[in-house]
Amino acid sequence: xxxxxxxxxxxxxxxxxxxxxxxxxxxxxxxxxxxxxxxxxxxxxxxxxxxxxxxxxxxxxxxxxxxx
Amino acid sequence: xxxxxxxxxxxxxxxxxxxxxxxxxxxxxxxxxxxxxxxxxxxxxxxxxxxxxxxxxxxxxxxxxxxxxxxxxxxxxxxxxxxxxxxxxxxxxxxxxxxxxxxxxxxxxxxxxxxxxxxxxxxxxxxxxxxxxxxxxxxxxxxxxxxxxxxxxxxxxxxxxxxxxxxxxxxxxxxxxxxxxxxxxxxxxxxxxxxxxxxxxxxxxxxxxxxxxxxxxxxxxxxxxxxxxxxxxxxxxxxxxxxxxxxxxxxxxxxxxxxxxxxxxxxxxxxxxxxxxxxxxxxxxxxxxxxxxxxxxxxxxxxxxxxxxxxxxxxxxxxxxxxxxxxxxxxxxxxxxxxxxxxxxxxxxxxxxxxxxxxxxxxxxxxxxxx
Numbered sequence: 001x002x003x004x005x006x007x008x009x010x011x012x013x014x015x016x017x018x019x020x021x022x023x024x025x026x027x028x029x030x031x032x033x034x035x036x037x038x039x040x041x042x043x044x045x046x047x048x049x050x051x052x053x054x055x056x057x058x059x060x061x062x063x064x065x066x067x068x
Numbered sequence: 069x070x071x072x073x074x075x076x077x078x079x080x081x082x083x084x085x086x087x088x089x090x091x092x093x094x095x096x097x098x099x100x101x102x103x104x105x106x107x108x109x110x111x112x113x114x115x116x117x118x119x120x121x122x123x124x125x126x127x128x129x130x131x132x133x134x135x136x137x138x139x140x141x142x143x144x145x146x147x148x149x150x151x152x153x154x155x156x157x158x159x160x161x162x163x164x165x166x167x168x169x170x171x172x173x174x175x176x177x178x179x180x181x182x183x184x185x186x187x188x189x190x191x192x193x194x195x196x197x198x199x200x201x202x203x204x205x206x207x208x209x210x211x212x213x214x215x216x217x218x219x220x221x222x223x224x225x226x227x228x229x230x231x232x233x234x235x236x237x238x239x240x241x242x243x244x245x246x247x248x249x250x251x252x253x254x255x256x257x258x259x260x261x262x263x264x265x266x267x268x269x270x271x272x273x274x275x276x277x278x279x280x281x282x283x284x285x286x287x288x289x290x291x292x293x294x295x296x297x298x299x300x301x302x303x304x305x306x307x308x309x310x311x312x313x314x315x316x317x318x319x320x321x322x323x324x325x326x327x328x329x330x331x332x333x334x335x336x337x338x339x340x341x342x343x344x345x346x347x348x349x350x351x352x353x354x355x356x357x358x359x360x361x362x363x364x365x366x367x368x369x370x371x372x373x374x375x376x377x378x379x380x381x382x383x384x385x386x387x388x389x390x391x392x393x394x395x396x397x398x399x400x401x402x403x404x405x406x407x408x409x410x411x412x413x414x415x416x417x418x419x420x421x422x423x424x425x426x427x428x429x430x431x432x433x434x435x436x437x438x439x
Contacts, residue, residue: 009226010198013331020338023345030353037346044339051328054225058217060208063251065234065244 009050016043080149087147096122096157097142097165100135115143115157126159132242132279134176135162139169144239161239163275170271174278177305181280186287186309193292193311195324196260202324203230203259203291205248210236212267212317216296219321224328230259236266242279249285249293261324262291264306265317268299277304286310296320395424 007015019040022028074082098115105111111126113135124145135141142165145157164173181187206213208231220229232248235241245264252262264286266277276282277297286293286309295307296314307313314320391401402410403420410419413432421428 008200013198013335016335016338020342023342028349030349033346033349037342040339040342044335047335048332051225051332056221056225056227056229058229058231060231060233061251063232063248065232065247065251067240067243 007046009047009054012043012047012050016040016047019043077151080151080153083149087149091147093144093160094147094157095142095144097140098122100139100141101137103135103137111159113137115141123154123156124159125156126162129281130160131162132281133162133164133173134180134280135164135173136176139164139172140166141169163239170275174275174305177278177280177283178308181283181305181309186283191287191311195292195294195312198224198326199227199260199324201228201230201257201259203232203252203262204265205232205234205245205252205262206265206317207236208233210265210267212265212296215267216263216265216317216321219318220325223321224325227325237269237273237276241276242282245276246279246282246285249282249289253290258291260291262289262293263320263324264293264295264297264310265320266297267317268302274298274302274304277306279305282306283309294320294324395422398424 019036022036023033096115098117101114101116101121103111103113105128109128111124111128111131113124114121115124116122124143126145142163143157143159144161145159148156148158150156164170185191204213204216206216213231217229220227230252232252234244234248236245249262249264252259264277266274274297277295283305286295286306292311293309294312294314295304295310296317296319297304297307298316300315303313312323314323395401401422402413403422404410404413405418405420407420413419413435415432415435417432419430419432421430
């Protein structure tokens with residue numbers, strides 16, 4: 001999980017998409033599949049946590065756009 | 069009277085100073101006549117009413133809205149006496165007034181930009197699906213801005229939102245938005261999308277967004293631009309030039325960021341689907357294992373049966389070959405004194421005869437050669 005935290009949310013979502021694609025293929029090895037399923041679960045947890053906790057950071061620029 | 073004479077130039081300067089002091093800026097409404105552009109830089113026209121006419125001059129780049137003869141306009145200008153002694157108004161701003169002039173001006177601008185291909189759908193760029201840095205140009209006091217931020221925060225998180233506060237109506241608004249757009253395009257860390265936002269307003273308020281330099285700034289922005297101006301029914305030139313046109317400020321928020329609930333539900337379905345595939349695969353492989361086991365058992369059983377049959381056959385062959393079974397059928401075995409099977413004897417030899425039931429010792433009385 002700690003390793004996953006270095007990824008951005010979009011990277012995590014992309015990784016989950018890749019795992020999904022891997023599972024959609026016709027043939028796969030069960031042992032590998034179980035490991036990948038665990039990764040998918042961890043990714044989903046991490047995404048869920050981030051989506052719930054992340055807040056937007058709003059900064060109003062100090063620049064004045066009036067005619068100089 | 070002071071008789072110190074002034075040079076012509078000094079007199080001109082004095083008059084211009086007096087004019088500037090008395091009327092630094094003057095706002096006039098009237099009708100445009102004799103409009104012309106010289107060297108693609110200088111604009112000359114007259115502004116008139118039923119009884120009077122004034123000469124006007126302005127730089128082309130300051131003219132934000134197209135005008136033509138007969139159009140009613142409001143202008144902001146400084147009165148000035150030129151070096152040739154002609155009175156002229158140096159125009160800073162012009163704005164068409166009245167429904168007819170506004171519509172005509174808008175049509176002129178539309179035709180011009182359309183001819184240049186600025187509305188071409190091929191120019192439109194798509195927006196990033198999950199931006200990390202977005203910029204907003206709006207008045208932070210506007211209701212539309214508050215709606216945008218509310219929806220943005222509800223839908224998504226983790227976005228760096230840079231807000232350029234500008235006016236969104238009035239004479240200065242177009243130029244301010246244009247400057248903000250250029251400023252955001254020059255930042256070291258470019259935003260991934262720029263949103264121009266303004267809530268509902270009158271046609272006159274929204275005319276800020278029917279501005280030629282602003283339209284050009286949007287069209288030449290390095291960063292894709294999305295607009296959310298007014299209500300659903302309002303369309304401005306800024307909307308037409310932008311890469312994406314949202315109908316309202318709230319709609320902008322809904323377009324530029326995904327909905328976290330939807331993403332979460334997508335993630336949930338993906339994991340469920342993976343679990344389903346995995347479970348199906350485990351069952352499949354379990355069945356495969358059972359099937360292969362029973363196939364092996366079947367093979368082993370067949371093998372056993374084959375072996376048994378083969379063994380039975382060998383048994384029967386062997387039993388037929390066994391000389392003892394010949395004894396049971398009534399034949400006898402003859403041995404000589406050395407204990408070997410007899411093939412030939414002579415008269416007087418001692419032999420041993422073995423039948424199925426008995427062992428007989430006998431002597432050979434006579435031997436006749438078989439024909």
